[in-house]
Amino acid sequence: MTAASAPMLREIQIQDEYGQRRSLHIPAERPLTVFVDKRELVTLMTLGAAPEMLVLGYLLNQRLVSSLEDIESITVDWDVHAAAVKTRHGIDDLDSRTAKRVVTTGCGQGTVFGDLMQQVDAVHLPAADNARIRQSTLARMLDTMRQQDSIHRKAGSVHGCALFEGDQLLMFVEDVGRHNAIDTIAGWMWLHGVTGGNKTFYTTGRLTSEMVMKAAHMGVPIVVSRNGVTQMGHDLASKLGMTLFGRAANKHFLCYTGFDRFDAEPLPQPAAVRVVAGSDT
Incomplete structure (x- = not known):
């Protein structure tokens, strides 16, 4: 087994919200395609x-x-983003056992990665x-979401997604997974003939x-x-020309990509805290 x-x-x-640019570290998400006895699995x-x-x-x-x-053995090679699994006796009925995939409600949904990337x-x-x-529009959106009556506020354990046109809330939905919530909004847009070019998505x-x-x-x-x-969310947004905001709450935010779409x-700047000599603060 490799390491x-x-x-x-x-x-x-x-x-940031003060108009300052600075460095920040983000998680380095990456795909790992699993092959079992030379057959692609997930x-x-x-x-x-x-x-x-x-x-x-x-x-x-x-x-x-x-x-x-x-x-x-299990051999991982990051040069090709692949994990090669070799079994001792093979896996019986691998095709039938993996033919019906159920996408869970959890935060990871990696099985769809290949299709999306294509x-x-x-x-x-x-x-x-x-x-x-x-x-200012972003601030009003965040204020709307702060005041939104939600399951999360009452019970927790859910994700919420919303669609805005300007600062007007068009659609809000909560579900046990954020993928479910965004898919629900996509379905609502499709059903009602709503296009996304002048919209903002919140999650x-x-x-x-x-x-x-x-x-x-x-x-x-x-x-x-x-x-x-x-990292991969950042890379994709940069390639597609999208604007991403994160850590967005109240009037605070970080703009990660697409500065050219953002009218800052x-x-x-907050006033500096004065420290009085001899004080305990």
Whole structure:
């Protein structure tokens, strides 16, 4: 078994609510395609801290193997983002046992990664001059979400997503997983003939590559999250010309990508705290 851990963080440049640009570290999300006895099984999204353990746990949890003795080797190669699993006696009925995949409600949904990545070049978003957001509009959006009556406020354990036109809330939905919530909004847009070019998408969940791609497929060029962003989410947004905001709550935010779509109205810097000589503060 290899021990192919990977760097966990990546440094990027952001712009904050005060108009300042500075460096910040984000999680280094990456795909890992698992092959079992030379047959492709699944692509998992991971930080890569212990990829061999991830693959082993996946096989055990999916009941594809029953014991460690079933596995001869697990080899991870980050140059090709692949994990090669060699079993001692093969896996009986692998095709039928993996033909019906149930996408769970959890935050990871790596099985869809390959299909989404193949569609990157087919995404066409409006130019920056035609889809913009002002800092004051962003602040009003965040205030709307702060006041929104929600399941999360009463019970927790859910993610919320919303669609805005300017500062007007068009659609809000909560679900046990953020992927369910964004898919619900996509379905609502499709049913009602709503286009995304002049819209902003909001989510309480972190901006992984999958969430960024789903927003792009909805035609929405501006995405706001109460949480952060991963490396692949950042890379995809940069490639697609999207604007991402993270750590967004009240009037605070970090703009990760797409500064050209953002009309900044910087807040005044907070006053420096004076320390009186001889005081305990």
